[in-house]
Amino acid sequence: MHTCGFYPVADLHNPTGLILSWASNVLSTSEEGQIASLTLDQLKNGAKLVVVDPRRTALADRADVWLQLRPGTAQALALGFLHVIIEESLYDKEFVEQHTYGFEDLAQHVKSYSPETVAEITWVPADLIRKAARLYAAAKPAALQWGNAIEHDIHAFDATRSLVCLMAITGNLEVPGGNIHAHDPKIMGLADFVRADLIPDKRKEMIGAFHGIIPRLMTVAPAFFRKVVLEGVPYPVRGYY
Structure with a gap:
């Protein structure tokens, strides 16, 4: 990004x-x-x-x-x-x-x-x-x-x-x-916290993130996000934060 x-x-x-x-x-x-x-x-x-x-x-x-x-x-x-x-x-x-x-x-x-x-x-x-x-x-x-x-x-x-x-x-x-x-301190990272490795099926459904976790809006281009919301592909977006 x-x-x-x-x-x-x-x-x-x-x-x-x-x-x-x-x-x-x-x-x-x-x-x-x-x-x-x-x-x-x-x-x-x-x-x-x-x-x-x-x-x-x-x-x-x-x-x-x-x-x-x-x-x-x-x-x-x-x-x-x-x-x-x-x-x-x-x-x-x-x-x-x-x-x-x-x-x-x-x-x-x-x-x-x-x-x-x-x-x-x-x-x-x-x-x-x-x-x-x-x-x-x-x-x-x-x-x-x-x-x-x-x-x-x-x-x-x-x-x-x-x-x-x-x-x-x-x-x-x-x-x-x-x-x-600016490197993050060597503590538990976000990917470790959400344990994406336990849900490999979700990793396959990511719509633009690069961090190996459940999709995060902050790493999705706005134009692509609009397309996903309107077309529901690869899956419907029901909400975001």
Whole structure:
């Protein structure tokens, strides 16, 4: 789902040059109980801030660039960022060459998402799209913090994948102050807890999960989920959480 095999957490425990806060109102929610204070500490230490949010939040008021996008257009905006960074050769060429696959296909796909085209879709001015993309690409490192809001529309699957592509081509994956693979503590995992191994028949019926457990909605693409609900294949969905 996340294009790199793990959930890339913003590393705010190490110095970062820029925080790209995408649909994440951390000053009000303080996800995980500490992100608000970590964010404020980074800003006090000179990190720049780009905020993507339809609303003028307290965090948006602190931003160097605030992108007030039309709700539901995060995917287009992310592709606009990718267009600028690739078109202007701002990407990390060494990281792309050594650690990515399919860059040429990505570059071809985003050619049609110029800032002017994306501005028509998102209502964000083209000059601000360029400015924000350039800031993110120039910051070494940069941390991208996205919130649950981006996962609440039908384009969430590809929107989040596009953001991971953004992290990757700028060399901000698995670097201190960028986005990292935060390993779970060595305790009982979710798959052990539900004991999927005891119900192999259920494992065969999974509709998109990759974790060897009874289907989990969080790992199913929204478009596929709608298809399953409407068609009842491979089995009817009677409810979800």
